[in-house]
Every structure is written in C-alpha cells, then in structure tokens.
Amino acid sequence: MTKTVDAATMRQINKKYVTEIIYNQGPLSRIDISQITGLNKATVSSLVDDLIADDFVNEIGFGTSNGGRKPVLLQLNASAGYCIGVDIQITHMTTVLTDMSGSIIYKSIRPIDCADGGLTQTELEEILIDEMNHAAVKAPPSRHSIIGAGIALPGIVNFSTGSVFYLPNIEIRDWDICGALTKHFPFPIFIDNDGNCGAWSEYRLRxxxxxxxxxxxxxxxxxxxxxxxxxxxxxxxxxxxxxxxxxxxxxxxxxxxxxxxxxxxxxxxxxxxxxxxxxxxxxxxxxxxxxxxxxxxxxxxxxxxxxxxxxxxxxxxxxxxxxxxxxxxxxxxxxxxxxxxxxxxxxxxxxxxxxxxxxxxxxxxxxxxxGDTIVSGAAQLPISNTILQSPLSAT
Ligand SMILES: [Zn+2]
The missing domain is CATH 3.30.420.40 (ATPase, nucleotide binding domain)
Incomplete structure (x- = not known):
C-alpha cells in the first residue's frame, strides 16, 4: 500500500534532510544542496530561509564562482544550541557539553564502581542526574539552549524506547532510564549502545x-x-x-x-x-x-x-x-x-x-x-534524533 504524506509533513522531512546535508557536508551553497538532494532551487531556498530564521544555519561568506555571481555559503550555526553527552563505563562516567558542531566545551570524568551490581539502578540515576546538571549549567546562553542529552551504555539497549534490556557487567536489567531521567530535565534524552555511539562518531569524523x-x-x-x-x-x-x-x-x-x-x-x-x-x-x-x-x-x-x-x-x-x-x-x-x-x-x-x-x-x-569518541557520539544523539533525518533517528 502506498503511504501518502501531506505537504506540511513533506516540508518537515525535506527541512531535516537539508539540515543533515549542511551538518555533514557544509559549508555548501544553495545550488550545492539542490544538486545533492535533487530538490529544486526554489524549495531549497525556502527551506534554507526557514533554517536561518530558526538560527540553525548561518551564511558565512562567498564560495568560488563558476562564471556567475559568487554563491553564498551556508554552515550549521555551532552555537545555536548545546548537547550533553554521557558515556557510562564500569569504572567511570564521562560527561561532556558540546556545541552543535560537536566541539567539547566542558568535560568531566567521574570514577564510579558499578562492577557486578556495585551501584544500584537508583544510585546510578542519582550520579547521572548530578553529572548532567553540572554540564547543563555550563551551557552559554543560546537560541535553542540545551537541545537534548545522549547516553552511551555498555550493553543491550532499546534506543527507540529509551530503555535498557541488560548491562552484563553492571548487572542492571529492564531499566527505563529515559523515563526516569526525563522527569528531571526539560530537554529530550536518548540512549544507545556505546559501540554504536563510537562507530557513528568515527564514521562522521572519517x-x-x-x-x-x-x-x-x-x-x-x-x-x-x-x-x-x-x-x-x-x-x-x-x-x-x-x-x-x-x-x-x-x-x-x-x-x-x-x-x-x-x-x-x-x-x-x-x-x-x-x-x-x-x-x-x-x-x-x-x-x-x-x-x-x-x-x-x-x-x-x-x-x-x-x-x-x-x-x-x-x-x-x-x-x-x-x-x-x-x-x-x-x-x-x-x-x-x-x-x-x-x-x-x-x-x-x-x-x-x-x-x-x-x-x-x-x-x-x-x-x-x-579521543572521547564514544561520549562525542552520545552527544550527537539529540541532534540526530531531533533536527536531522539521520540513520540514528528512531523512525
Ligand atoms: Zn559473554
């Protein structure tokens, strides 16, 4: 059966697609984006106008011309908002605050000992909340404030429901981690397996x-x-x-x-x-x-x-x-x-x-x-899941 999509939904999908192209490949001109996406120039210009109005994209100067007027180059606005990333390992928890481009502007490494049930689920939640609060207050004022948080976990997780199935070395099972943390923060929280966060981060860098x-x-x-x-x-x-x-x-x-x-x-x-x-x-x-x-x-x-x-x-x-x-x-x-x-x-x-x-x-x-590849990948989760149409998104 063919699925029909209304015009507003299609515009949202195209907007995320254009954001993703600029995020991954910028700086780019409107013509570059049109060629990469296959969207016509008028649609791209209109979507880019929206993104500039939203503060997610900046015009940063002129590119080289192929004969006509020099094209204006567009880049993701790194300081439009900030992301928190957390990497929970058995002996330590790394927490970062990054800008939209992934640059780390705050980092903390807290030793923990959660081997073989050394920390209960509640104790681990309390440490997480504490570390995330410390990172959140370091965010400079910005249009979108904190976009969200991403948490990398060493085990089997359901990234689309935000719950942990099993963390073998920590001995925690069936943990609705996003449900528990969302009560404490005004922004969305996402989780993924630590290996996936590292793989995605390395893919983006390389x-x-x-x-x-x-x-x-x-x-x-x-x-x-x-x-x-x-x-x-x-x-x-x-x-x-x-x-x-x-x-x-x-x-x-x-x-x-x-x-x-x-x-x-x-x-x-x-x-x-x-x-x-x-x-x-x-x-x-x-x-x-x-x-x-x-x-x-x-x-x-x-x-x-x-x-x-x-x-x-x-x-x-x-x-x-x-x-x-x-x-x-x-x-x-x-x-x-x-x-x-x-x-x-x-x-x-x-x-x-x-x-x-x-x-x-x-x-x-x-x-x-x-360095910091897993926690950087975790910090990209909120961007991937909210403003991009990315393979990391849950849909
Ligand atoms: Zn095994």
Missing part, C-alpha cells in the same frame, strides 16, 4: 562508509557502520561480538556463556595475563579507570607488562579476524581504555589478521579511535 568500532574496556563492545548507516539488525542488538564464542570450553562470562571474546581481550583479561606473569596488581587499580594507563607506563620498564599486552593483542586479533571475515569492512577502529596500550598490542592484532583472515580481509587497516 567519512568511511563501512567500518567496525571495537570498544575495549572492562568488556568488549562493537558498533557496525554499513554503507554509511549503523547496522542494528532485526531487533536492534547487532554488534554483540564481545560475546561471540572463541573458546568452546572457555572461561565463564558475565553473560552466562563460556569462552566469550571479551573474557580474552578486555581489561579483565589483561589483569589475568599480568597474574600469569606473576605481577601484583592492587585491588584499587583493578577497578580504576587508570588501569591501562598505569600498565602502559610500567610496560616501558617491565617486559612482563609488555608480554601481557601482547597476549591480549593475539586474542584481540582473533576476534577482529572473525569480524572482518564476516563483514569485510574498509576499516576497524579500536577505542576504549585499552587503546592507550596500542603500541604493545597492535602488532599482534595485525599479525593475527594476516594469519587468520581471508583474502583482502588480511589487510583491513586497524586504526586507533579519536
């Missing part, structure tokens, strides 16, 4: 249409971008590669299965490899956000630390080989706390890729993520 982001921290999560869109799967839970089995009779995982990849390629695994090297790691450091940076510093002097990173790299490489054989991406990006140890584990990852992958997958480049 403009590579087929990539896999691997977030290596206490656990291992991934996000997949296929043909310039996040791949979510039939029920929105694609990318749980951290729980693919790499050892049939292997270690018990927090998810209940045995031999999951994250048991061999995460911070927990690094600690085990250090124990096997007979290195003592203090209890405080085990659950600290600084574990990897301390281990990297010690690896300069101690071969045992170097070896622990190398073993981790071998297992990281086994998992990445499986992923590239399945998806044949253009790029794999490694992020999360473990990225700090790249100089020690990356050669092992590349060696595993050469030995275990098929054909051109042997040579898929491996990059290290930009």
């Amino acid at each position: 403009q590579i249409n087929n990539l896999v982001f691997v977030n290596v921290g206490i656990g291992v999560g991934t996000g997949i971008v296929v043909n310039g869109q996040l791949y979510r799967g039939a029920h929105g839970i694609a990318g749980e590669f951290g729980h693919m089995t790499i050892s049939a009779m292997g270690l018990l995982c927090a998810c209940g299965n045995y031999g999951c990849w994250e048991q061999y390629a995460s911070e927990q695994a690094l600690l085990r490899y250090l124990q096997e090297e007979e290195e003592e790691v203090s209890e405080a450091l085990k659950l600290s956000p600084n574990l990897v940076s301390v281990a990297v510093a010690r690896a300069i002097e101690k071969p045992s630390y170097k070896r622990a990173f190398q073993v981790l790299g071998q297992y990281l490489g086994i998992g990445i080989s499986n992923i590239v054989n399945a998806l044949n991406p253009e790029l794999v990006v490694i992020g999360g706390t473990m990225a700090l140890g790249a100089e020690y584990f990356l050669p092992e990852v590349q060696s595993a890729l050469r030995n275990r992958s098929m054909a051109s997958n042997k040579y898929v480049p491996i990059a290290i993520a930009h």
